């Protein structure tokens with residue numbers, strides 16, 4: 082496997098199923114060994130070292146030196162879309178869809194914020210081979226985050 086996208090969904094269910102089917106430990110080992118992974122929304126939660134407002138006993142694979150708060154913007158009804166400036170992806174803003182999305186509440190020393198909302202809250206981060214966004218860029222046909230991720234996958238593949 083050269084890379085993995087953990088999509089949106091429900092992080093507490095992903096966690097439960099990953100543990101039930103014996104996927105959790107191998108995934109965590111792969112991330113620790115440098116597997117490139119892009120997590121969107123629930124996927125970002127799976128990659129966060131610390132999860133706030135998780136379900137009781139909810140675990141994350143971790144890897145990103147961040148804390149994320151689940152459902153930070155409220156319920157499904159409070160889902161929204163907005164344009165984000167992402168310096169790494171050029172001048173054209175990214176149209177981002179937030180669906181019961183998490184927010185990155187703290188960005189640790191090892192992680193880098195890539196995008197913030199107008200109020201300054203962080204919604205996209207990277208750290209080495211890991212990339213995470215609170216939102217879904219793909220829903221609007223925006224593929225620059227995926228391209229950015231593929232650069233990490235290619236770079237990691239060439240190193241091996």
Ligand code: GLN
Nearest residue numbers: 089090091092122123181
């Ligand atoms: N609220 C979901 C969770 O906690 C994430 C929602 C999404 O992935 N769109 O995992």
